[in-house]
Amino acid sequence: MSEAPQKTIMVLNGPNLNLLGSREPETYGNLTLPEIGKMIKEHAQNHDLNVDFRQTNHEGTLVDWIQEAGDGADGIILNAAAYTHTSVAIRDAIAAINTPVIEVHLSNVFAREEFRHHSFVSDQAAGVICGFGATGYVLAIDAFASMLRVN
Secondary structure (H helix, E strand, C coil): CCCCCCEEEEEEECCCHHHCCCCCHHHHCCCCHHHHHHHHHHHHHCCCEEEEEEECCCHHHHHHHHHHHHCCCCEEEEECHHHHHCCHHHHHHHHCCCCCEEEEECCCHHHCCHHHHCCCCHHHCCEEEECCCCHHHHHHHHHHHHHHHHC
8 A cells, every 4th residue: 555645835935034033033033934944844744744935025926836836735834924914916826726825924913013904815714823923833734734634
């Protein structure tokens, strides 16, 4: 009997997250994005999940990656960062695919400026995790592990 192929979760990060570790550590924490990526990949191995971890400062690239994930990933963890609050294109890309998305934010966006309280992503997401720092990504991996075992 052959083993089932390993499931892949695409973790997509938006603008300015490449500056983590030095950018507003009181809001976003002290971990760098590569450190977060390593943490997520190690945790995903506990669930026999593969992680494809990416970051871009460009909206169109995020749209391309969401479409790519729709053709091959089993789930998407999306921290669209500022694009969460501005991008209809990202929302529409998510709506166009069947791959489930979990929206993640390092900070609690609802405890911040009013403009951050609206998300164009949330109504298309399977769930939203915010305010737990880098642990939010780990929680999203756990959620996908549970969702993928059920399905």
